[in-house]
Amino acid sequence: MQPKTAHPFQLVKFLSWSSLLLILSSSLVLSVFMANYAREIVLKKNHEFALLLAENLNHQIYQRFTLPTILGFGRIELKQKAQYDRLEQVVRSTIHSFHVLDVRIYDNEGIVSYATDKKLLGQKGVADRSVFKAITSGAYSFHLQKRISNWEAMFTFKLEPESVVLRTVYPLRAERTLGLRDEPIMGILEFTQDISSDYENIVHFQWLIILVSFVSSWILFLLLFMIIRRADRMLAERVREKERLEKELHQNEKLASMGRMVASIAHEIRNPLGIIRSSSELLFKKAKKENSPHTRLLEAIFQESRRLSQTVNDFLDYARPKQPRMEDVDLVQVIDEALAFLHTEIRRKNVHVEKIVPGQVMVKGDKDLLYRAFYNLLGNGLEAVEDEGWMKVILHEKGPEVEILDSGPGFEPGMVDRYLEPFYTTKDSGTGLGLAIANNILLSHGARLILENHEQGGARVRVKFEG
Numbered sequence: 001m002q003p004k005t006a007h008p009f010q011l012v013k014f015l016s017w018s019s020l021l022l023i024l025s026s027s028l029v030l031s032v033f034m035a036n037y038a039r040e041i042v043l044k045k046n047h048e049f050a051l052l053l054a055e056n057l058n059h060q061i062y063q064r065f066t067l068p069t070i071l072g073f074g075r076i077e078l079k080q081k082a083q084y085d086r087l088e089q090v091v092r093s094t095i096h097s098f099h100v101l102d103v104r105i106y107d108n109e110g111i112v113s114y115a116t117d118k119k120l121l122g123q124k125g126v127a128d129r130s131v132f133k134a135i136t137s138g139a140y141s142f143h144l145q146k147r148i149s150n151w152e153a154m155f156t157f158k159l160e161p162e163s164v165v166l167r168t169v170y171p172l173r174a175e176r177t178l179g180l181r182d183e184p185i186m187g188i189l190e191f192t193q194d195i196s197s198d199y200e201n202i203v204h205f206q207w208l209i210i211l212v213s214f215v216s217s218w219i220l221f222l223l224l225f226m227i228i229r230r231a232d233r234m235l236a237e238r239v240r241e242k243e244r245l246e247k248e249l250h251q252n253e254k255l256a257s258m259g260r261m262v263a264s265i266a267h268e269i270r271n272p273l274g275i276i277r278s279s280s281e282l283l284f285k286k287a288k289k290e291n292s293p294h295t296r297l298l299e300a301i302f303q304e305s306r307r308l309s310q311t312v313n314d315f316l317d318y319a320r321p322k323q324p325r326m327e328d329v330d331l332v333q334v335i336d337e338a339l340a341f342l343h344t345e346i347r348r349k350n351v352h353v354e355k356i357v358p359g360q361v362m363v364k365g366d367k368d369l370l371y372r373a374f375y376n377l378l379g380n381g382l383e384a385v386e387d388e389g390w391m392k393v394i395l396h397e398k399g400p401e402v403e404i405l406d407s408g409p410g411f412e413p414g415m416v417d418r419y420l421e422p423f424y425t426t427k428d429s430g431t432g433l434g435l436a437i438a439n440n441i442l443l444s445h446g447a448r449l450i451l452e453n454h455e456q457g458g459a460r461v462r463v464k465f466e467g
Helices: 010-073 081-095 129-137 150-154 196-290 295-319 331-341 343-349 367-384 416-420 434-444
Strands: 100-106 112-115 141-146 164-173 185-194 327-330 352-356 362-365 390-396 401-406 447-453 459-465
Touching: 010 081, 010 141, 010 164, 010 185, 010 196, 081 100, 081 112, 129 141, 129 164, 129 185, 164 196, 196 295, 327 331, 327 367, 331 343, 331 352, 331 367, 331 390, 343 367, 362 367, 367 390, 367 401, 367 434, 367 459, 434 447
Parallel strands: 352 390
Antiparallel strands: 100 112, 100 185, 141 164, 164 185, 327 362, 390 401, 401 459, 447 459
């Protein structure tokens, strides 16, 4: 059993799959990074928008509430219903259509002076560190409040309202219209905005990045894999072709040396064998005419010498193939002559021969050599067919191509290639040179001999000429 040859692209295929995993993992990391970056940008834009809204609230409250209230009442007291309602109107009109959920204003002691939720008015414990930090430092701040984690949001394509809320703490300052040198803090503004829709868009964008990365990675991998597969097939074909050529070269070298030896032996045998054949033929005819008791013995000597003479001729024909004379030859006529010569054997075995041939099929070649090749092919088929069997000969003008089918046992599976080797035969008698000689003749004519079995189990021999 031959060891398996190492596959030339095995390492490349391994690297391609490793590259796919690397590309997919890097694409996933890159998509997460890009999505996080996009989330940071969106949050930054929301911070900027919240800051603008806070500045606008500061301006509107100061211009439309603080100044008119000081000028009209002398001081600000939100416990008075008129002042509170005026502030309520200013705040409501300013935050309208900005997805603001809640607004609170703390005094400098952290007590709720104004709230859209009136239950919080006057309460002190609701202010957190960011409010007192704004009171002491005058710095604004943003705080993101989420009811859902980032990973949960990734797999929730429709976020519920108020899932993600942005809380802004901003110090309310007096503007310089009163001639003050500084802008004192009048209170601390706190409001929350529902940014769930923006966050949902981020999640969708993140999935879009992931899908695009995965699809592009798979497309790149498939293109790479297709290129590798194509290169693999081409290399495999070249390897098979190289092995075939090496096998043919080795076979030709072996046959050349064997042919030289056989040719020299056959040449030495041919002349004395010819004398034995002709002498036995004369003695056989004479004994037959005289009705001699040695007639059967002489007939056996004559038949065996004739068979040996044919065998020697086969050896010489194979060892020293004749160069064909290229002229126009009608394949229909060649096959008709071969079948006519085999007519006696066909009648003896009662074989039904069917011919499907056109009027003429012309090729360039040597008529005598082609006759020898087709005679061998038809004779082999006839020997394989049992009594009352059938043979079919089909000629195709396209190619042209000749098909010979029979009802015999067919070729042994797995051994078809060996039938063209010289001296290989499955018959009890014979040299195994018939198909080899026919193959050599057809190769010298630029034709290919193909051996196979047809659907009904018998042999099918195809001869394909180059057009």
